[in-house]
Every structure is written in C-alpha cells, then in structure tokens.
Amino acid sequence: MERIERHASHGGVQEVWKHASSALQCEMRFGIYLPEAAARGEKCPVVYWLSGLTCTEQNFIGKSGAQRYANEHGLIVVSPDTSPRGEGVADDPAYDLGQGAGFYLNATQQPWAKHFRMYDYVADELPALIEARFPVTEARSIFGHSMGGHGALTIALRNPGRYRSVSAFAPIVAPSQVPWGEKALTAYLGDDRAAWKHYDTVELLKDATERLPLLVDQGDSDEFLDRELKPELLRAACEAAGHRLQLNVRAGYDHSYYFIASFIGEHLAYHAKALR
Amino acid sequence: MERIERHASHGGVQEVWKHASSALQCEMRFGIYLPEAAARGEKCPVVYWLSGLTCTEQNFIGKSGAQRYANEHGLIVVSPDTSPRGEGVADDPAYDLGQGAGFYLNATQQPWAKHFRMYDYVADELPALIEARFPVTEARSIFGHSMGGHGALTIALRNPGRYRSVSAFAPIVAPSQVPWGEKALTAYLGDDRAAWKHYDTVELLKDATERLPLLVDQGDSDEFLDRELKPELLRAACEAAGHRLQLNVRAGYDHSYYFIASFIGEHLAYHAKALR
Numbered sequence: 001m002e003r004i005e006r007h008a009s010h011g012g013v014q015e016v017w018k019h020a021s022s023a024l025q026c027e028m029r030f031g032i033y034l035p036e037a038a039a040r041g042e043k044c045p046v047v048y049w050l051s052g053l054t055c056t057e058q059n060f061i062g063k064s065g066a067q068r069y070a071n072e073h074g075l076i077v078v079s080p081d082t083s084p085r086g087e088g089v090a091d092d093p094a095y096d097l098g099q100g101a102g103f104y105l106n107a108t109q110q111p112w113a114k115h116f117r118m119y120d121y122v123a124d125e126l127p128a129l130i131e132a133r134f135p136v137t138e139a140r141s142i143f144g145h146s147m148g149g150h151g152a153l154t155i156a157l158r159n160p161g162r163y164r165s166v167s168a169f170a171p172i173v174a175p176s177q178v179p180w181g182e183k184a185l186t187a188y189l190g191d192d193r194a195a196w197k198h199y200d201t202v203e204l205l206k207d208a209t210e211r212l213p214l215l216v217d218q219g220d221s222d223e224f225l226d227r228e229l230k231p232e233l234l235r236a237a238c239e240a241a242g243h244r245l246q247l248n249v250r251a252g253y254d255h256s257y258y259f260i261a262s263f264i265g266e267h268l269a270y271h272a273k274a275l276r
Numbered sequence: 277m278e279r280i281e282r283h284a285s286h287g288g289v290q291e292v293w294k295h296a297s298s299a300l301q302c303e304m305r306f307g308i309y310l311p312e313a314a315a316r317g318e319k320c321p322v323v324y325w326l327s328g329l330t331c332t333e334q335n336f337i338g339k340s341g342a343q344r345y346a347n348e349h350g351l352i353v354v355s356p357d358t359s360p361r362g363e364g365v366a367d368d369p370a371y372d373l374g375q376g377a378g379f380y381l382n383a384t385q386q387p388w389a390k391h392f393r394m395y396d397y398v399a400d401e402l403p404a405l406i407e408a409r410f411p412v413t414e415a416r417s418i419f420g421h422s423m424g425g426h427g428a429l430t431i432a433l434r435n436p437g438r439y440r441s442v443s444a445f446a447p448i449v450a451p452s453q454v455p456w457g458e459k460a461l462t463a464y465l466g467d468d469r470a471a472w473k474h475y476d477t478v479e480l481l482k483d484a485t486e487r488l489p490l491l492v493d494q495g496d497s498d499e500f501l502d503r504e505l506k507p508e509l510l511r512a513a514c515e516a517a518g519h520r521l522q523l524n525v526r527a528g529y530d531h532s533y534y535f536i537a538s539f540i541g542e543h544l545a546y547h548a549k550a551l552r
Contacts, residue, residue: 007529007530007532007534007535008495008497008526008527008528008529008530008534008535008538009534009535009537009538010537010538011538013528014534062338062339062533063338063339065341065344065537067534067537067538068341068537068538219284221284250284251284252284252289253283253284254283254284256283257338258283258284258285258290258343259283259284259285261285261286261341261343261344262284262285262286262287262343262344
C-alpha cells in the first residue's frame with residue numbers, strides 16, 4: 001500500500017493511495033480526506049463516496065468541494081476508483097461498459113468475472129483496509145453519484161446494520177428498467193433477470209429488512225433524468241414499501257459536479273448527524 | 277459571442293463563453309459565474325481571476341469552489357483562458373512557453389507578437405466585453421494564481437484606479453529573477469531587460485502611483501517556492517516602497533487547487549468588502 005498524493009486541504013489532508021486489491025485482482029486507487037481531527041490522531045467516522053460512469057478517484061477529490069465540510073464535521077471521506085483498471089483487465093470501447101463502468105456489482109459472465117467485483121471491494125475489502133490503516137471509528141455512511149448513487153443505495157440496502165446513513169445524487173435507481181442498466185447487467189450478470197434484482201434499488205426496497213431512510217438530490221435539468229434516472233420509480237417503490245425517502249428536486253441543476261458541489265455540504269451534514 | 281456551457285451552481289449559474297478576440301486574433305473562451313442576484317437582473321461587481329501555467333478557463337471553474345462564496349457575496353467572477361490558442365497560434369513543446377503560458381503581457385518578439393497580447397486582452401478587451409454584455413457595475417477587482425497571480429498584480433499596479441482590490445495565490449512576483457520568468461520574458465520581449473520591468477511586480481512597486489494594498493497567500497510546502505516564487509522579494513519590495521502587503525504563509529499547503537480552494541473564500545470576502 002503506497003501513498004501517491006498528499007495535499008493540505010481546508011485544514012486537513014487530501015491523500016491518494018494505491019494498493020493491490022484481492023477482490024479485483026488488480027492495482028486500485030482511492031482518495032482519502034483526513035480532517036484536522038484525524039491528523040491530530042483522533043478517531044473519526046468514515047463516509048464512503050462512490051463516483052459515476054467514467055470517473056476515477058480524481059473527479060470527486062478535485063471537484064466536489066467536500067473537504068471543507070468534512071473538516072467542519074470531523075469526517076473522513078474515502079472515494080475509490082469506479083472499477084478495476086489496467087492492461088490485463090477486460091474493457092469495452094463504450095464509456096458505459098468495462099473500465100470506468102463497474103456498476104458496483106460482482107460479475108458472473110465472461111470476460112468480466114475475474115476482475116469486475118466492485119461490490120465485494122466496496123462492501124468488504126476497502127472498509128477492512130481503511131479500518132486497519134487509518135484512525136477511524138466503526139461508524140460508516142455511504143453516498144454516491146449516478147452509477148455511484150446506485151452503488152451506495154444497493155450496498156446499504158443489502159447490508160443492514162453496516163451503515164448509519166445513505167444518500168445519493170442523481171442515482172440510477174432501477175437499472176433493470178433503463179438503458180445504462182440493461183446493457184451493463186446483461187453483460188456482467190447474463191440474461192437471467194432474477195440475478196439483476198440483487199443490484200436494483202427499486203427491487204431491493206421490496207424486501208429490505210432495515211428501513212434506513214434515503215436522502216436523494218436530483219436536478220430537474222439533468223440530461224439523463226427521463227431516460228436513465230427516473231426518480232419517480234424510487235418514489236413509488238418507497239411508498240409501496242413504507243420506506244422513508246427525502247427526495248430533493250433541485251430546479252435548474254444538471255448531472256455535473258457543479259450540482260454535486262452545490263449540495264454536498266447538506267449531504268455531509270446529514271451523514272455527520274447520523275454518525276455522531 | 278456564443279455561450280457553450282451553462283450549469284446551475286450554488287444558487288447562481290456558471291457559464292462558459294467563446295468569442296473572437298481582436299487583441300489576440302483568435303477565438304477565446306472565458307468562464308463567468310453569475311450569482312443569484314445577477315440572474316435576477318441586479319447589477320453586480322466583477323472579480324477577474326487569472327489562472328496559472330497550463331490552465332484553461334476550466335481549472336478554476338471546476339476546482340476552486342469559488343461559486344459558493346461568489347453567490348454569498350453577490351459577485352460575478354470572470355475567468356479567462358490563460359493564452360491565445362489554436363492551430364494558427366505560435367507554440368512551443370515546453371509547458372512554460374507558448375499556448376497555456378501567455379504571462380499576461382504583450383509580446384514584441386517573433387513568432388509571438390501577433391497573438392500573445394494577454395495584457396491588452398485582460399486589461400481592456402475582456403472588461404469592455406463583460407461590461408457591454410452582462411449585468412455588471414463598474415466596480416472591478418482582480419486576483420490570480422502563480423503566473424496568474426503575476427498577471428493580477430502587474431495589471432493592477434499598471435492601471436491605477438481601475439481595480440478596487442487585488443490579491444494573489446502563490447504569485448510569480450519577480451519574473452526577471454526566476455527561471456520561469458527569464459525564459460518567458462526573453463522569448464516574448466527579447467534580451468533588453470528594461471522592457472521586462474513593465475511586467476515585474478517587484479520592479480513596478482518602486483514607482484507605483486496608487487498604493488493599493490496587496491493580499492497574498494503562499495503555501496510553505498509549495499514545490500515552486502524557492503525557485504520560482506520567492507515571496508521574500510515581494511516583502512522586501514513592499515517594505516522599501518512603503519506599500520501595504522498582507523502575506524499569509526500557510527503551513528503545509530502546496531501549489532495546487534487544493535490550496536486555492538482552501539482560502540478562496542477569504543480572498544472573495546476581501547474583494548467583496550472592497551467592492552461594496
């Protein structure tokens with residue numbers, strides 16, 4: 001495990017590390033923001049951030065502006081790359097499949113099954129690594145954007161008791177019903193739609209055993225709103241299941257990091273309250 | 277003049293425009309952040325941001341986090357590209373000369389003299405354009421980073437009465453005395469060092485007719501500190517001239533946008549106070 005970047009930032013330190021991942025069978029990178037309190041040696045709770053299609057760990061750490069709020073609340077924020085990468089890792093020319101498009105699942109189909117195990121990486125390997133190497137408490141929360149919002153919601157729903165809170169920006173909530181998801185789930189999991197239900201928020205809500213409330217922000221000028229995101233399906237699923245949802249529709253906001261940066265302070269305040 | 281990007285951001289709007297520049301004889305781009313007050317039609321004061329070597333208008337608008345503070349204070353922030361660009365524009369393979377390295381001067385030497393007139397662009401053409409097309413008052417301030425800090429300080433010093441306030445992050449303060457500057461000034465202005473004095477903050481301070489105070493932030497872990505930045509030369513020049521300087525040395529901070537983002541709120545508060 002090797003630290004490859006270190007920048008003082010808003011009173012704390014933004015770092016990037018690389019390590020050999022056993023789940024993914026390749027080298028992985030993640031960002032970690034350590035607030036001033038952690039730099040002083042105090043144990044801090046951790047919020048995991050999952051990015052969207054095409055992103056690496058760099059998008060979030062460079063563009064979200066999360067550091068200011070993380071330092072204010074004394075939160076460590078961990079932001080992994082979005083997929084396995086490297087020369088030996090399967091890929092596809094499209095931006096929405098293969099490297100940069102891991103979809104936070106464990107692939108069962110070829111040529112993806114060997115490396116594409118982002119579910120295991122985010123749910124198990126990465127937290128174990130963080131908890132072994134950094135001054136963290138066992139209190140965890142998780143959030144993400146778009147494909148990463150899908151990852152955060154599905155991983156939280158499948159692991160009751162693991163996270164204190166969960167939130168998402170413009171998440172893919174029903175991958176089984178939209179083009180991005182149908183393409184990725186077919187490629188990674190095969191044609192049997194029963195296997196897709198384990199990675200679909202709207203499906204998982206039906207049988208959730210822990211009713212952790214969902215906080216979701218969605219811009220109403222998001223270019224992917226009607227085709228890929230469909231927050232109305234999340235609203236209906238939460239209503240049907242009696243699952244608490246706070247869905248903030250933000251007038252004029254699009255799918256970009258300008259949207260994320262505008263509201264990430266509210267999300268980190270929400271997680272800080274749950275993690276206290 | 278054409279708007280090519282528009283993103284809701286922190287209550288206002290971040291836009292990018294392109295236009296044919298008469299000073300630079302090429303197409304130019306600039307970012308402009310319009311706070312909510314400007315979107316409502318209120319006239320707002322303008323702060324100009326000048327970026328450093330290799331940057332375009334994108335670095336600042338994506339990474340600085342300025343929008344939050346600009347909206348709070350009701351400031352428009354304009355962030356031009358750092359140099360002329362395009363196929364017909366002279367260039368050099370090095371990152372510190374040619375496209376991306378305009379040094380905010382008017383070149384007199386070949387092959388640079390036709391397009392490299394960033395001084396005229398920033399001091400005259402761009403403000404005239406902004407004042408003709410956007411809801412702005414005539415109150416202006418200017419700031420920048422590294423090469424752009426040099427630009428902000430020299431343009432403010434050479435134009436008494438034009439700016440209400442000026443500040444810089446990790447500026448090049450004495451280009452005549454450091455490698456980046458000696459290389460660029462030789463190429464753009466020739467070997468006669470008398471011509472260099474018009475673009476050198478430490479030199480301009482000697483004869484400044486307006487004693488506009490300087491606010492400068494400098495990280496003490498900046499990788500360019502000792503070789504290129506030398507804030508001690510600025511401190512000595514200000515002391516010798518009786519020019520007010522607030523030099524904030526920030527422990528642990530480097531030359532990156534993580535440094536800028538950490539303190540840009542303080543700089544925008546400083547400009548807002550002067551612009552009120």
